[in-house]
Amino acid sequence: EAAVTQSPRNKVAVTGGKVTLSCNQTNNHNNMYWYRQDTGHGLRLIHYSYGAGSTEKGDIPDGYKASRPSQENFSLILELATPSQTSVYFCASGAGTGGFTGQLYFGEGSKLTVL
Amino acid sequence: AQSVTQPDARVTVSEGASLQLRCKYSYFGTPYLFWYVQYPRQGLQLLLKYYPGDPVVQGVNGFEAEFSKSNSSFHLRKASVHWSDWAVYFCAVSMDMGYKLTFGTGTSLLVDP
Numbered sequence: 001e002a003a004v005t006q007s008p009r010n011k012v013a014v015t016g017g018k019v020t021l022s023c024n025q026t027n028n029h030n031n032m033y034w035y036r037q038d039t040g041h042g043l044r045l046i047h048y049s050y051g052a053g054s055t056e057k058g059d060i061p062d063g064y065k066a067s068r069p070s071q072e073n074f075s076l077i078l079e080l081a082t083p084s085q086t087s088v089y090f091c092a093s094g095a096g097t098g099g100f101t102g103q104l105y106f107g108e109g110s111k112l113t114v115l
Numbered sequence: 116a117q118s119v120t121q122p123d124a125r126v127t128v129s130e131g132a133s134l135q136l137r138c139k140y141s142y143f144g145t146p147y148l149f150w151y152v153q154y155p156r157q158g159l160q161l162l163l164k165y166y167p168g169d170p171v172v173q174g175v176n177g178f179e180a181e182f183s184k185s186n187s188s189f190h191l192r193k194a195s196v197h198w199s200d201w202a203v204y205f206c207a208v209s210m211d212m213g214y215k216l217t218f219g220t221g222t223s224l225l226v227d228p
Contacts, residue, residue, distance in 0.1 A: 004158070031214050035218075040124075040220060041220060042121075042205060042220035042221045043159070043205065043218040043221075044218075045215060045216075048214070048215065050214065058215070059217075090158055090159070092158075092159075094214070102147055102149050102161075102164050102207075102209050103149075103161045103164065104159070104161070104216060106158030106159045106160070107158050108156070108157055109156075109157075109158055
């Protein structure tokens with residue numbers, strides 16, 4: 001069974017603070033993704049990665065950084081958190097070159113509240 | 116740019132009734148289309164996927180979807196809805212089987228007992 005785990009599951013941060021959301025996958029997938037989910041917007045892609053050491057900007061990267069230190073781990077970093085970044089964040093993994101099927105495996109989400 | 120539109124934010128059906136959730140895509144090329152489902156307090160799960168070929172694709176739990184190039188649509192259907200189908204459904208598109216999925220805004224399905 002494909003497994004993607006996120007931490008923390010819930011986080012309350014203050015405006016201007018630094019927040020790191022972590023994601024670990026045991027699927028041995030090359031690709032990993034960070035999405036945010038907001039009412040009326042669905043899921044929007046923030047950053048993604050093709051493999052260890054690579055990060056790419058998605059559709060809404062402003063205010064976010066990403067880090068992929070290994071095949072298994074992909075972090076989303078908010079250096080200076082703002083209330084507009086209050087959202088639910090989802091990490092996902094998917095197979096890479098020659099194996100991409102469109103099937104992403106999602107974590108259970110991290111709810112971030114920025115006060 | 117690729118995009119999908121789900122025009123219905125919320126749909127309510129009675130248990131046992133048939134269901135159609137609408138999805139329109141916008142892409143000049145060969146679209147690869149997907150339906151994902153999100154149950155309460157969970158991440159998204161793949162329901163079914165369309166690769167160019169047979170326009171009607173079968174998914175899990177009795178769901179199916181039909182691709183129409185002339186209508187730029189990929190509607191999701193189910194003949195008889197069960198209360199356990201209460202969830203949010205997302206349509207998604209991938210450009211030429213690239214590595215990114217673009218999701219629609221989702222349709223919340225409510226099931227009347």
